[in-house]
Amino acid sequence: MPEKPDRNAIEVRNVSKIFGSGDARFAALDRVSVNIRENEFFTLLGPSGCGKTTLLRLIAGFDFPSEGEIFLYGDDIAPLPPFRRPVNTVFQSYALFPHMTVAQNIGFGLEMLGKPKAEVEARVTQMLKLVRMEQLAGRRTSQISGGQQQRVALARALAPQPKVLLLDEPLSALDYKLRKDMQIELKTLQHETGITFIFVTHDQEEALTMSDRIAVMSAGKILQVGSPRDIYDRPAERFVADFIGESNFLPAAIVSTAGNLATVRLASGAEIPASLPDGFAPKGDVSIVVRPEHAQLAKPEGAALAGTVETVVYLGTDTHFHLKLDSGEPFIVRRQNARGHTDRFVAGNRVGLLIPADSAQVLKD
Protein backbone atom coordinates (compact mmCIF):
# COMPACT_ATOMS: atom_id res chain seq x y z
CA MET A 1 0.00 0.00 0.00
CA PRO A 2 1.48 3.38 -0.95
CA GLU A 3 2.26 5.87 1.80
CA LYS A 4 -0.57 8.29 2.38
CA PRO A 5 0.90 11.72 3.03
CA ASP A 6 -1.20 14.02 5.16
CA ARG A 7 -1.74 16.51 2.38
CA ASN A 8 -5.28 17.65 1.80
CA ALA A 9 -6.70 17.25 -1.68
CA ILE A 10 -9.98 18.89 -0.75
CA GLU A 11 -10.77 21.17 2.14
CA VAL A 12 -14.38 22.05 2.73
CA ARG A 13 -14.70 24.99 5.09
CA ASN A 14 -17.97 26.05 6.70
CA VAL A 15 -19.99 25.28 3.62
CA SER A 16 -23.76 25.78 3.69
CA LYS A 17 -26.22 25.26 0.90
CA ILE A 18 -29.62 26.84 1.36
CA PHE A 19 -32.52 26.09 -0.98
CA GLY A 20 -35.66 28.23 -1.11
CA SER A 21 -36.39 31.18 1.14
CA GLY A 22 -38.76 32.25 3.89
CA ASP A 23 -40.85 29.39 5.24
CA ALA A 24 -39.64 27.06 2.48
CA ARG A 25 -36.03 27.74 3.42
CA PHE A 26 -34.12 24.50 3.73
CA ALA A 27 -30.46 23.94 4.53
CA ALA A 28 -29.25 20.96 2.48
CA LEU A 29 -25.83 21.55 4.04
CA ASP A 30 -25.37 23.28 7.35
CA ARG A 31 -21.86 24.70 7.98
CA VAL A 32 -20.01 21.57 6.93
CA SER A 33 -16.24 21.34 7.28
CA VAL A 34 -14.16 18.34 6.27
CA ASN A 35 -10.69 17.61 4.91
CA ILE A 36 -10.13 14.92 2.32
CA ARG A 37 -6.56 13.71 2.09
CA GLU A 38 -4.58 13.18 -1.07
CA ASN A 39 -4.80 9.64 -2.38
CA GLU A 40 -7.51 8.40 -0.08
CA PHE A 41 -10.76 6.60 -0.74
CA PHE A 42 -13.18 8.87 1.09
CA THR A 43 -16.86 8.02 1.46
CA LEU A 44 -19.80 10.28 2.21
CA LEU A 45 -22.34 7.97 3.84
CA GLY A 46 -25.88 8.77 4.88
CA PRO A 47 -29.56 8.25 4.16
CA SER A 48 -31.20 9.99 1.22
CA GLY A 49 -31.67 13.69 1.81
CA CYS A 50 -28.73 13.94 4.23
CA GLY A 51 -26.82 16.32 1.95
CA LYS A 52 -24.14 13.93 0.66
CA THR A 53 -25.02 14.39 -3.00
CA THR A 54 -25.33 18.16 -2.53
CA LEU A 55 -21.79 18.26 -1.13
CA LEU A 56 -20.55 16.22 -4.10
CA ARG A 57 -22.31 18.58 -6.53
CA LEU A 58 -20.66 21.57 -4.87
CA ILE A 59 -17.23 19.96 -5.27
CA ALA A 60 -18.01 19.11 -8.92
CA GLY A 61 -19.28 22.62 -9.62
CA PHE A 62 -22.85 21.78 -10.65
CA ASP A 63 -24.04 24.01 -7.85
CA PHE A 64 -22.48 26.75 -5.79
CA PRO A 65 -22.34 27.02 -1.98
CA SER A 66 -24.50 29.64 -0.26
CA GLU A 67 -21.65 30.17 2.19
CA GLY A 68 -18.16 28.84 2.79
CA GLU A 69 -15.17 27.80 0.73
CA ILE A 70 -13.97 24.69 -1.03
CA PHE A 71 -10.23 24.34 -1.60
CA LEU A 72 -8.58 22.01 -4.09
CA TYR A 73 -4.91 21.79 -3.19
CA GLY A 74 -5.12 25.24 -1.66
CA ASP A 75 -7.09 26.98 -4.43
CA ASP A 76 -10.63 28.12 -3.74
CA ILE A 77 -12.65 26.39 -6.47
CA ALA A 78 -16.14 27.15 -5.12
CA PRO A 79 -16.86 29.93 -7.66
CA LEU A 80 -15.46 28.06 -10.72
CA PRO A 81 -17.76 26.44 -13.31
CA PRO A 82 -17.42 22.65 -13.66
CA PHE A 83 -15.39 22.81 -16.88
CA ARG A 84 -12.63 24.78 -15.10
CA ARG A 85 -12.18 22.24 -12.29
CA PRO A 86 -9.69 19.36 -12.60
CA VAL A 87 -12.30 17.14 -10.97
CA ASN A 88 -14.37 14.50 -12.80
CA THR A 89 -17.56 12.70 -11.88
CA VAL A 90 -18.96 9.20 -12.33
CA PHE A 91 -22.72 9.73 -12.43
CA GLN A 92 -25.31 7.48 -10.85
CA SER A 93 -27.00 7.09 -14.25
CA TYR A 94 -23.53 6.93 -15.94
CA ALA A 95 -24.64 9.70 -18.35
CA LEU A 96 -22.73 8.17 -21.27
CA PHE A 97 -23.19 10.07 -24.54
CA PRO A 98 -25.57 7.88 -26.58
CA HIS A 99 -24.42 9.28 -29.94
CA MET A 100 -20.79 8.31 -29.40
CA THR A 101 -18.88 5.04 -29.28
CA VAL A 102 -17.23 3.70 -26.15
CA ALA A 103 -13.86 5.07 -27.29
CA GLN A 104 -15.30 8.49 -28.18
CA ASN A 105 -16.92 8.69 -24.76
CA ILE A 106 -13.62 7.95 -23.04
CA GLY A 107 -11.72 10.44 -25.19
CA PHE A 108 -14.26 13.27 -24.75
CA GLY A 109 -12.61 14.99 -21.78
CA LEU A 110 -9.16 14.97 -23.37
CA GLU A 111 -10.58 16.28 -26.66
CA MET A 112 -12.25 19.14 -24.84
CA LEU A 113 -8.94 19.94 -23.15
CA GLY A 114 -7.50 20.27 -26.66
CA LYS A 115 -4.95 17.46 -26.31
CA PRO A 116 -3.25 16.33 -29.52
CA LYS A 117 -4.95 13.46 -31.34
CA ALA A 118 -2.12 10.98 -30.79
CA GLU A 119 -2.17 11.62 -27.06
CA VAL A 120 -5.94 11.19 -26.87
CA GLU A 121 -5.75 7.90 -28.75
CA ALA A 122 -2.93 6.54 -26.61
CA ARG A 123 -4.75 7.48 -23.44
CA VAL A 124 -8.05 5.99 -24.64
CA THR A 125 -6.28 2.71 -25.43
CA GLN A 126 -4.67 2.74 -22.00
CA MET A 127 -8.03 3.40 -20.28
CA LEU A 128 -9.80 0.70 -22.31
CA LYS A 129 -7.16 -1.72 -21.11
CA LEU A 130 -7.45 -0.54 -17.51
CA VAL A 131 -11.18 -1.31 -17.43
CA ARG A 132 -10.85 -4.39 -19.68
CA MET A 133 -13.02 -3.04 -22.51
CA GLU A 134 -10.59 -3.22 -25.46
CA GLN A 135 -12.89 -5.41 -27.55
CA LEU A 136 -15.83 -3.04 -27.21
CA ALA A 137 -14.11 0.23 -28.16
CA GLY A 138 -16.21 0.71 -31.31
CA ARG A 139 -19.58 -0.18 -29.78
CA ARG A 140 -22.36 2.28 -29.10
CA THR A 141 -23.05 2.73 -25.41
CA SER A 142 -26.57 1.38 -25.89
CA GLN A 143 -25.11 -1.91 -27.11
CA ILE A 144 -23.26 -2.81 -23.90
CA SER A 145 -24.42 -4.16 -20.54
CA GLY A 146 -24.94 -2.18 -17.33
CA GLY A 147 -21.67 -3.38 -15.82
CA GLN A 148 -19.80 -2.44 -18.99
CA GLN A 149 -21.44 0.99 -19.06
CA GLN A 150 -20.27 1.43 -15.50
CA ARG A 151 -16.69 0.69 -16.56
CA VAL A 152 -16.89 3.09 -19.49
CA ALA A 153 -18.19 5.83 -17.18
CA LEU A 154 -15.22 5.18 -14.89
CA ALA A 155 -12.73 5.19 -17.74
CA ARG A 156 -14.23 8.39 -19.17
CA ALA A 157 -13.91 10.17 -15.82
CA LEU A 158 -10.38 8.87 -15.18
CA ALA A 159 -9.00 9.55 -18.68
CA PRO A 160 -8.23 13.27 -18.14
CA GLN A 161 -6.35 12.30 -14.94
CA PRO A 162 -8.41 14.44 -12.58
CA LYS A 163 -6.98 15.49 -9.24
CA VAL A 164 -10.10 14.15 -7.55
CA LEU A 165 -12.66 11.63 -8.82
CA LEU A 166 -16.23 12.00 -7.59
CA LEU A 167 -18.50 8.96 -7.60
CA ASP A 168 -22.22 9.49 -7.07
CA GLU A 169 -23.69 6.13 -5.98
CA PRO A 170 -22.25 4.54 -9.12
CA LEU A 171 -23.02 0.97 -8.07
CA SER A 172 -26.67 1.37 -7.14
CA ALA A 173 -27.99 0.29 -10.56
CA LEU A 174 -26.04 -2.99 -10.63
CA ASP A 175 -27.24 -6.33 -9.32
CA TYR A 176 -25.82 -7.75 -6.11
CA LYS A 177 -23.10 -10.00 -7.54
CA LEU A 178 -21.82 -7.40 -10.00
CA ARG A 179 -21.87 -4.76 -7.27
CA LYS A 180 -19.64 -6.91 -5.06
CA ASP A 181 -17.16 -7.39 -7.91
CA MET A 182 -17.18 -3.69 -8.77
CA GLN A 183 -16.51 -2.73 -5.15
CA ILE A 184 -13.25 -4.64 -5.20
CA GLU A 185 -12.46 -3.38 -8.70
CA LEU A 186 -13.00 0.24 -7.70
CA LYS A 187 -10.78 -0.15 -4.68
CA THR A 188 -8.04 -1.70 -6.84
CA LEU A 189 -8.43 1.03 -9.44
CA GLN A 190 -8.04 3.69 -6.78
CA HIS A 191 -4.75 2.11 -5.65
CA GLU A 192 -3.46 1.74 -9.21
CA THR A 193 -4.26 5.28 -10.31
CA GLY A 194 -3.38 6.97 -7.04
CA ILE A 195 -6.27 9.43 -7.56
CA THR A 196 -8.28 10.71 -4.60
CA PHE A 197 -11.77 9.17 -4.73
CA ILE A 198 -14.80 10.75 -3.10
CA PHE A 199 -17.58 8.19 -3.07
CA VAL A 200 -21.20 8.86 -2.17
CA THR A 201 -23.40 6.02 -0.96
CA HIS A 202 -26.27 5.18 1.36
CA ASP A 203 -25.07 1.59 1.64
CA GLN A 204 -23.13 1.12 4.88
CA GLU A 205 -21.68 -2.21 3.82
CA GLU A 206 -20.31 -0.66 0.62
CA ALA A 207 -18.79 2.17 2.66
CA LEU A 208 -17.13 -0.21 5.14
CA THR A 209 -15.76 -2.42 2.33
CA MET A 210 -14.11 0.25 0.21
CA SER A 211 -13.25 3.32 2.24
CA ASP A 212 -10.08 4.52 3.87
CA ARG A 213 -12.23 7.00 5.76
CA ILE A 214 -15.96 7.58 6.04
CA ALA A 215 -17.94 10.72 6.84
CA VAL A 216 -21.38 9.87 8.21
CA MET A 217 -23.92 12.54 7.33
CA SER A 218 -27.42 13.33 8.54
CA ALA A 219 -29.70 16.33 8.01
CA GLY A 220 -27.05 18.46 6.31
CA LYS A 221 -24.31 17.86 8.86
CA ILE A 222 -21.29 15.60 9.11
CA LEU A 223 -21.68 13.68 12.36
CA GLN A 224 -18.45 11.72 12.41
CA VAL A 225 -15.37 11.17 10.27
CA GLY A 226 -13.14 8.17 10.73
CA SER A 227 -11.83 4.87 9.42
CA PRO A 228 -14.45 2.12 8.89
CA ARG A 229 -13.23 0.51 12.11
CA ASP A 230 -13.52 3.79 14.04
CA ILE A 231 -17.01 4.38 12.76
CA TYR A 232 -18.16 0.87 13.52
CA ASP A 233 -16.44 0.30 16.87
CA ARG A 234 -16.50 3.86 18.18
CA PRO A 235 -19.70 5.54 16.95
CA ALA A 236 -19.92 8.95 18.60
CA GLU A 237 -23.65 9.45 18.18
CA ARG A 238 -26.76 7.35 18.31
CA PHE A 239 -27.51 8.05 14.62
CA VAL A 240 -24.10 6.76 13.55
CA ALA A 241 -24.41 3.62 15.67
CA ASP A 242 -27.92 2.99 14.40
CA PHE A 243 -27.17 3.66 10.71
CA ILE A 244 -24.13 1.41 10.57
CA GLY A 245 -24.63 -2.16 11.70
CA GLU A 246 -26.87 -3.33 14.52
CA SER A 247 -26.72 -1.78 17.95
CA ASN A 248 -27.90 -2.26 21.51
CA PHE A 249 -28.52 0.99 23.36
CA LEU A 250 -28.50 1.03 27.17
CA PRO A 251 -28.99 3.84 29.67
CA ALA A 252 -26.04 4.35 32.01
CA ALA A 253 -24.66 6.86 34.50
CA ILE A 254 -21.13 8.21 34.49
CA VAL A 255 -19.22 7.20 37.63
CA SER A 256 -15.82 8.62 36.68
CA THR A 257 -13.86 9.63 33.59
CA ALA A 258 -10.14 9.50 32.81
CA GLY A 259 -9.04 10.64 29.35
CA ASN A 260 -10.97 8.69 26.74
CA LEU A 261 -12.20 6.10 29.23
CA ALA A 262 -15.13 6.23 31.58
CA THR A 263 -16.61 3.96 34.17
CA VAL A 264 -20.39 3.78 33.86
CA ARG A 265 -23.06 2.28 36.08
CA LEU A 266 -25.74 0.22 34.34
CA ALA A 267 -29.36 -0.14 35.41
CA SER A 268 -28.44 -3.38 37.17
CA GLY A 269 -25.98 -1.50 39.37
CA ALA A 270 -22.97 -3.17 37.73
CA GLU A 271 -20.10 -0.85 36.78
CA ILE A 272 -18.30 -1.40 33.48
CA PRO A 273 -15.63 0.47 31.53
CA ALA A 274 -16.75 2.37 28.39
CA SER A 275 -14.91 4.47 25.77
CA LEU A 276 -15.67 8.17 25.30
CA PRO A 277 -15.85 10.01 21.97
CA ASP A 278 -12.87 12.33 21.42
CA GLY A 279 -13.03 15.50 23.48
CA PHE A 280 -16.27 14.55 25.17
CA ALA A 281 -16.42 14.67 28.99
CA PRO A 282 -20.00 13.98 30.07
CA LYS A 283 -21.52 13.91 33.53
CA GLY A 284 -24.68 12.22 34.81
CA ASP A 285 -26.94 10.12 32.61
CA VAL A 286 -25.75 8.96 29.20
CA SER A 287 -26.50 6.28 26.63
CA ILE A 288 -24.04 3.58 25.74
CA VAL A 289 -23.96 1.33 22.71
CA VAL A 290 -22.83 -2.33 22.56
CA ARG A 291 -22.56 -4.21 19.24
CA PRO A 292 -24.43 -7.56 19.27
CA GLU A 293 -21.29 -9.59 18.50
CA HIS A 294 -19.29 -7.94 21.28
CA ALA A 295 -21.53 -9.06 24.16
CA GLN A 296 -21.37 -12.62 25.49
CA LEU A 297 -23.98 -14.84 27.06
CA ALA A 298 -23.14 -16.34 30.44
CA LYS A 299 -24.71 -17.70 33.60
CA PRO A 300 -26.87 -15.10 35.35
CA GLU A 301 -24.75 -15.28 38.55
CA GLY A 302 -22.09 -12.60 38.64
CA ALA A 303 -22.87 -11.20 35.16
CA ALA A 304 -23.06 -7.44 34.50
CA LEU A 305 -26.64 -7.71 33.28
CA ALA A 306 -29.26 -10.42 33.42
CA GLY A 307 -32.38 -11.15 31.46
CA THR A 308 -34.51 -13.74 29.70
CA VAL A 309 -34.07 -15.23 26.24
CA GLU A 310 -37.16 -14.37 24.20
CA THR A 311 -36.31 -15.72 20.75
CA VAL A 312 -33.42 -17.56 19.17
CA VAL A 313 -32.92 -16.91 15.43
CA TYR A 314 -30.63 -19.23 13.51
CA LEU A 315 -29.03 -17.46 10.51
CA GLY A 316 -26.57 -20.01 9.14
CA THR A 317 -23.27 -18.28 9.87
CA ASP A 318 -24.48 -17.05 13.25
CA THR A 319 -27.30 -17.11 15.74
CA HIS A 320 -29.15 -14.11 17.17
CA PHE A 321 -30.41 -14.26 20.75
CA HIS A 322 -33.13 -11.72 21.45
CA LEU A 323 -33.12 -10.97 25.18
CA LYS A 324 -35.33 -8.94 27.46
CA LEU A 325 -33.19 -7.48 30.21
CA ASP A 326 -34.43 -7.30 33.79
CA SER A 327 -34.51 -3.50 33.41
CA GLY A 328 -36.97 -3.93 30.51
CA GLU A 329 -34.68 -3.07 27.55
CA PRO A 330 -34.37 -5.42 24.60
CA PHE A 331 -30.86 -6.65 23.80
CA ILE A 332 -29.54 -8.73 20.91
CA VAL A 333 -26.49 -10.99 21.16
CA ARG A 334 -24.93 -12.40 18.01
CA ARG A 335 -22.82 -15.52 18.23
CA GLN A 336 -20.98 -17.17 15.39
CA ASN A 337 -21.96 -20.77 14.81
CA ALA A 338 -19.32 -23.49 14.98
CA ARG A 339 -19.46 -27.15 13.98
CA GLY A 340 -20.83 -29.45 16.67
CA HIS A 341 -21.89 -26.49 18.72
CA THR A 342 -25.01 -27.28 20.73
CA ASP A 343 -27.05 -24.44 22.08
CA ARG A 344 -27.28 -24.26 25.80
CA PHE A 345 -29.59 -21.26 25.60
CA VAL A 346 -33.16 -21.63 24.48
CA ALA A 347 -36.17 -19.33 24.63
CA GLY A 348 -37.35 -18.85 28.24
CA ASN A 349 -33.88 -19.33 29.81
CA ARG A 350 -32.55 -16.89 32.38
CA VAL A 351 -29.17 -15.70 31.15
CA GLY A 352 -26.40 -13.34 32.15
CA LEU A 353 -24.70 -10.88 29.84
CA LEU A 354 -20.98 -10.11 29.86
CA ILE A 355 -19.78 -6.88 28.30
CA PRO A 356 -16.01 -7.26 27.84
CA ALA A 357 -13.68 -4.31 28.31
CA ASP A 358 -13.48 -2.11 25.18
CA SER A 359 -16.88 -3.11 23.82
CA ALA A 360 -19.08 -0.39 25.33
CA GLN A 361 -19.08 3.11 23.85
CA VAL A 362 -20.57 6.24 25.38
CA LEU A 363 -22.69 8.31 22.94
CA LYS A 364 -22.80 12.07 22.73
CA ASP A 365 -26.61 12.10 22.57
Place this chain on the structure above:
Amino acid sequence: MSRPRTFDLRAQPGFAFIALFTFFMLYLPIAALVVYAFNAGDSMAIWEGVSLRWFQAAASNERVQEAALRSAIIAICAASIATTAATMAAIATTRTKPYRGLTFKYAFINQPLMVPEIVTAVALLIVFSRIKVWTGYSGLGYLVAAHAAFCIPFAYLPIRARLESMDLTLERAAADLYATPWKTFRYVTLPLLRPGIIAGFMLAFVISLDDVVITEFVKSGGQDTLPTYMLGQLRRETTPEVNAIATVFLLVSLILVTAFFFINRRKA
Protein backbone atom coordinates in the same frame (compact mmCIF):
# COMPACT_ATOMS: atom_id res chain seq x y z
CA MET B 1 -69.38 -17.53 -16.46
CA SER B 2 -69.65 -13.83 -17.23
CA ARG B 3 -66.57 -11.68 -17.63
CA PRO B 4 -66.25 -8.58 -15.49
CA ARG B 5 -67.94 -5.82 -17.46
CA THR B 6 -65.60 -3.02 -18.40
CA PHE B 7 -66.60 -0.05 -20.45
CA ASP B 8 -65.60 -0.69 -24.04
CA LEU B 9 -66.49 2.08 -26.44
CA ARG B 10 -66.47 -0.33 -29.36
CA ALA B 11 -69.33 -2.29 -27.82
CA GLN B 12 -71.62 0.75 -27.75
CA PRO B 13 -74.55 0.83 -30.20
CA GLY B 14 -73.90 2.89 -33.30
CA PHE B 15 -70.15 2.88 -32.86
CA ALA B 16 -69.44 1.16 -36.17
CA PHE B 17 -71.84 3.41 -38.05
CA ILE B 18 -70.44 6.66 -36.64
CA ALA B 19 -66.87 5.56 -37.24
CA LEU B 20 -67.50 4.48 -40.82
CA PHE B 21 -69.53 7.60 -41.59
CA THR B 22 -66.73 9.84 -40.30
CA PHE B 23 -64.06 8.04 -42.28
CA PHE B 24 -66.25 8.21 -45.33
CA MET B 25 -66.82 11.94 -45.01
CA LEU B 26 -63.11 12.55 -44.40
CA TYR B 27 -61.69 10.46 -47.17
CA LEU B 28 -64.38 10.20 -49.86
CA PRO B 29 -63.67 13.66 -51.32
CA ILE B 30 -59.92 12.98 -51.33
CA ALA B 31 -60.46 9.57 -52.90
CA ALA B 32 -62.66 11.16 -55.62
CA LEU B 33 -60.02 13.81 -56.28
CA VAL B 34 -57.30 11.19 -56.67
CA VAL B 35 -59.46 8.93 -58.88
CA TYR B 36 -60.38 11.79 -61.27
CA ALA B 37 -56.71 12.73 -61.61
CA PHE B 38 -56.50 9.59 -63.72
CA ASN B 39 -59.53 10.49 -65.84
CA ALA B 40 -59.01 10.23 -69.59
CA GLY B 41 -61.73 12.82 -70.29
CA ASP B 42 -61.72 16.60 -69.82
CA SER B 43 -64.16 16.69 -66.93
CA MET B 44 -63.74 16.58 -63.16
CA ALA B 45 -67.11 14.87 -62.87
CA ILE B 46 -67.62 12.50 -65.81
CA TRP B 47 -65.47 9.39 -65.86
CA GLU B 48 -64.12 8.41 -69.29
CA GLY B 49 -61.46 5.79 -68.55
CA VAL B 50 -57.95 5.59 -67.09
CA SER B 51 -55.11 7.74 -68.38
CA LEU B 52 -52.01 9.60 -67.15
CA ARG B 53 -52.57 12.49 -69.59
CA TRP B 54 -53.30 15.08 -66.86
CA PHE B 55 -50.11 14.25 -65.01
CA GLN B 56 -48.21 14.72 -68.28
CA ALA B 57 -50.09 17.94 -68.96
CA ALA B 58 -49.26 19.33 -65.52
CA ALA B 59 -45.63 18.28 -65.75
CA SER B 60 -45.14 19.94 -69.12
CA ASN B 61 -47.05 23.12 -68.18
CA GLU B 62 -44.44 25.89 -67.72
CA ARG B 63 -46.59 27.83 -65.28
CA VAL B 64 -46.93 24.73 -63.12
CA GLN B 65 -43.19 24.16 -63.27
CA GLU B 66 -42.48 27.75 -62.23
CA ALA B 67 -45.02 27.68 -59.43
CA ALA B 68 -43.68 24.35 -58.14
CA LEU B 69 -40.11 25.66 -58.15
CA ARG B 70 -41.20 28.86 -56.40
CA SER B 71 -43.11 26.85 -53.77
CA ALA B 72 -40.04 24.68 -53.13
CA ILE B 73 -37.68 27.68 -52.81
CA ILE B 74 -40.01 29.49 -50.43
CA ALA B 75 -40.65 26.35 -48.37
CA ILE B 76 -36.95 25.49 -48.04
CA CYS B 77 -35.91 29.06 -47.14
CA ALA B 78 -38.83 29.64 -44.77
CA ALA B 79 -38.44 26.25 -43.06
CA SER B 80 -34.68 26.85 -42.59
CA ILE B 81 -35.23 30.26 -41.03
CA ALA B 82 -38.13 29.02 -38.90
CA THR B 83 -36.18 25.97 -37.68
CA THR B 84 -33.17 28.05 -36.70
CA ALA B 85 -35.31 30.53 -34.80
CA ALA B 86 -37.35 27.73 -33.24
CA THR B 87 -34.23 25.87 -32.08
CA MET B 88 -32.91 28.98 -30.37
CA ALA B 89 -36.30 29.69 -28.81
CA ALA B 90 -36.66 26.09 -27.63
CA ILE B 91 -33.25 26.13 -25.94
CA ALA B 92 -33.97 29.50 -24.35
CA THR B 93 -37.28 28.27 -22.95
CA THR B 94 -36.14 24.85 -21.69
CA ARG B 95 -32.54 25.34 -20.51
CA THR B 96 -33.45 27.86 -17.87
CA LYS B 97 -34.97 27.88 -14.42
CA PRO B 98 -38.74 28.40 -14.66
CA TYR B 99 -39.61 32.04 -14.09
CA ARG B 100 -42.68 34.23 -14.12
CA GLY B 101 -43.70 34.96 -17.66
CA LEU B 102 -42.36 31.72 -19.14
CA THR B 103 -45.88 30.50 -19.94
CA PHE B 104 -46.60 33.84 -21.54
CA LYS B 105 -43.48 33.36 -23.64
CA TYR B 106 -44.72 29.95 -24.83
CA ALA B 107 -48.01 31.56 -25.87
CA PHE B 108 -46.12 34.34 -27.60
CA ILE B 109 -44.03 31.90 -29.64
CA ASN B 110 -47.13 29.90 -30.56
CA GLN B 111 -49.10 33.00 -31.43
CA PRO B 112 -49.39 32.17 -35.17
CA LEU B 113 -51.33 29.02 -34.19
CA MET B 114 -53.98 31.12 -32.49
CA VAL B 115 -54.25 34.38 -34.43
CA PRO B 116 -56.61 33.88 -37.42
CA GLU B 117 -54.50 33.60 -40.55
CA ILE B 118 -56.58 36.18 -42.38
CA VAL B 119 -55.65 38.79 -39.72
CA THR B 120 -51.95 38.13 -40.19
CA ALA B 121 -52.44 38.18 -43.97
CA VAL B 122 -54.09 41.60 -44.00
CA ALA B 123 -51.55 43.00 -41.54
CA LEU B 124 -48.64 41.75 -43.64
CA LEU B 125 -50.24 43.10 -46.83
CA ILE B 126 -50.41 46.58 -45.32
CA VAL B 127 -46.89 46.55 -43.88
CA PHE B 128 -45.24 44.94 -46.90
CA SER B 129 -46.91 47.28 -49.39
CA ARG B 130 -45.37 50.22 -47.49
CA ILE B 131 -41.95 48.56 -47.50
CA LYS B 132 -42.29 47.83 -51.21
CA VAL B 133 -42.92 51.53 -51.87
CA TRP B 134 -39.95 52.62 -49.73
CA THR B 135 -37.41 50.10 -50.93
CA GLY B 136 -38.64 49.29 -54.42
CA TYR B 137 -37.87 45.63 -53.69
CA SER B 138 -40.64 43.24 -54.67
CA GLY B 139 -38.92 39.83 -54.79
CA LEU B 140 -39.70 36.54 -53.05
CA GLY B 141 -38.26 37.87 -49.76
CA TYR B 142 -41.67 38.98 -48.54
CA LEU B 143 -43.17 35.54 -49.02
CA VAL B 144 -40.17 33.85 -47.38
CA ALA B 145 -40.39 36.18 -44.39
CA ALA B 146 -44.14 35.69 -44.01
CA HIS B 147 -43.89 31.91 -44.31
CA ALA B 148 -40.96 31.73 -41.89
CA ALA B 149 -43.01 33.66 -39.32
CA PHE B 150 -46.03 31.35 -39.32
CA CYS B 151 -43.85 28.21 -39.53
CA ILE B 152 -41.97 28.94 -36.29
CA PRO B 153 -44.47 27.31 -33.89
CA PHE B 154 -44.63 24.18 -36.04
CA ALA B 155 -40.86 23.83 -35.91
CA TYR B 156 -40.74 24.85 -32.24
CA LEU B 157 -43.07 22.20 -30.82
CA PRO B 158 -41.15 19.01 -31.80
CA ILE B 159 -37.79 20.61 -30.93
CA ARG B 160 -39.00 21.67 -27.51
CA ALA B 161 -40.50 18.21 -26.88
CA ARG B 162 -37.14 16.65 -27.71
CA LEU B 163 -35.23 19.03 -25.44
CA GLU B 164 -37.61 18.42 -22.57
CA SER B 165 -37.24 14.65 -22.82
CA MET B 166 -33.43 14.87 -23.01
CA ASP B 167 -31.44 13.79 -19.94
CA LEU B 168 -29.90 16.95 -18.47
CA THR B 169 -27.17 14.84 -16.85
CA LEU B 170 -25.60 14.43 -20.30
CA GLU B 171 -24.98 18.17 -20.58
CA ARG B 172 -23.72 18.21 -17.00
CA ALA B 173 -21.36 15.34 -17.83
CA ALA B 174 -20.00 17.29 -20.79
CA ALA B 175 -19.37 20.34 -18.59
CA ASP B 176 -17.69 18.07 -16.05
CA LEU B 177 -15.40 16.83 -18.85
CA TYR B 178 -14.12 20.33 -19.59
CA ALA B 179 -16.59 21.28 -22.34
CA THR B 180 -17.40 24.99 -22.29
CA PRO B 181 -21.13 25.85 -22.69
CA TRP B 182 -20.65 26.34 -26.45
CA LYS B 183 -18.81 23.02 -26.87
CA THR B 184 -21.44 21.26 -24.78
CA PHE B 185 -24.06 22.58 -27.17
CA ARG B 186 -22.03 21.75 -30.26
CA TYR B 187 -20.96 18.21 -29.32
CA VAL B 188 -23.73 16.97 -27.03
CA THR B 189 -26.98 18.96 -27.16
CA LEU B 190 -27.09 19.57 -30.92
CA PRO B 191 -26.35 15.99 -32.07
CA LEU B 192 -28.95 14.64 -29.64
CA LEU B 193 -31.43 17.28 -30.76
CA ARG B 194 -31.00 16.47 -34.46
CA PRO B 195 -34.10 14.24 -34.85
CA GLY B 196 -36.22 17.00 -33.28
CA ILE B 197 -34.71 19.60 -35.60
CA ILE B 198 -35.30 17.45 -38.68
CA ALA B 199 -38.88 16.77 -37.61
CA GLY B 200 -39.43 20.48 -36.98
CA PHE B 201 -37.97 21.38 -40.37
CA MET B 202 -40.17 18.91 -42.21
CA LEU B 203 -43.29 20.06 -40.45
CA ALA B 204 -42.46 23.69 -41.23
CA PHE B 205 -41.74 22.72 -44.85
CA VAL B 206 -45.12 21.04 -45.31
CA ILE B 207 -46.96 23.94 -43.67
CA SER B 208 -45.23 26.46 -45.94
CA LEU B 209 -45.84 24.36 -49.05
CA ASP B 210 -49.53 24.19 -48.25
CA ASP B 211 -50.26 27.84 -47.45
CA VAL B 212 -52.82 29.77 -49.47
CA VAL B 213 -54.27 32.63 -47.44
CA ILE B 214 -51.13 34.56 -46.46
CA THR B 215 -49.47 33.81 -49.81
CA GLU B 216 -52.47 35.10 -51.76
CA PHE B 217 -52.34 38.42 -49.87
CA VAL B 218 -48.58 38.93 -49.80
CA LYS B 219 -47.49 37.77 -53.27
CA SER B 220 -46.71 40.25 -56.02
CA GLY B 221 -47.80 39.71 -59.60
CA GLY B 222 -46.27 36.62 -61.21
CA GLN B 223 -45.37 35.10 -57.84
CA ASP B 224 -47.85 32.24 -57.80
CA THR B 225 -47.00 29.26 -55.66
CA LEU B 226 -48.47 25.89 -56.51
CA PRO B 227 -51.51 26.29 -54.20
CA THR B 228 -52.32 29.82 -55.44
CA TYR B 229 -51.86 28.68 -59.05
CA MET B 230 -54.34 25.88 -58.45
CA LEU B 231 -56.79 28.32 -56.89
CA GLY B 232 -56.43 30.55 -59.93
CA GLN B 233 -57.01 27.62 -62.29
CA LEU B 234 -60.20 26.59 -60.51
CA ARG B 235 -61.63 30.04 -61.11
CA ARG B 236 -61.32 29.59 -64.89
CA GLU B 237 -61.71 26.31 -66.72
CA THR B 238 -61.61 23.27 -64.49
CA THR B 239 -59.73 20.26 -65.85
CA PRO B 240 -58.36 17.19 -64.04
CA GLU B 241 -54.91 18.82 -64.30
CA VAL B 242 -55.63 20.36 -60.88
CA ASN B 243 -56.49 16.91 -59.58
CA ALA B 244 -53.17 15.59 -60.85
CA ILE B 245 -51.22 18.39 -59.13
CA ALA B 246 -53.17 17.86 -55.91
CA THR B 247 -52.46 14.12 -56.06
CA VAL B 248 -48.70 14.71 -56.35
CA PHE B 249 -48.99 17.19 -53.49
CA LEU B 250 -50.75 14.58 -51.37
CA LEU B 251 -48.02 12.06 -52.11
CA VAL B 252 -45.23 14.48 -51.10
CA SER B 253 -47.06 15.35 -47.87
CA LEU B 254 -47.63 11.68 -47.07
CA ILE B 255 -43.95 10.90 -47.58
CA LEU B 256 -42.87 13.80 -45.34
CA VAL B 257 -45.41 13.03 -42.61
CA THR B 258 -44.40 9.36 -42.61
CA ALA B 259 -40.74 10.32 -42.36
CA PHE B 260 -41.62 12.75 -39.55
CA PHE B 261 -43.38 9.96 -37.69
CA PHE B 262 -40.42 7.59 -37.93
CA ILE B 263 -37.83 10.21 -37.01
CA ASN B 264 -39.84 11.33 -34.00
CA ARG B 265 -40.37 7.77 -32.82
CA ARG B 266 -36.63 7.16 -32.61
CA LYS B 267 -36.15 8.46 -29.08
CA ALA B 268 -32.77 8.81 -27.45
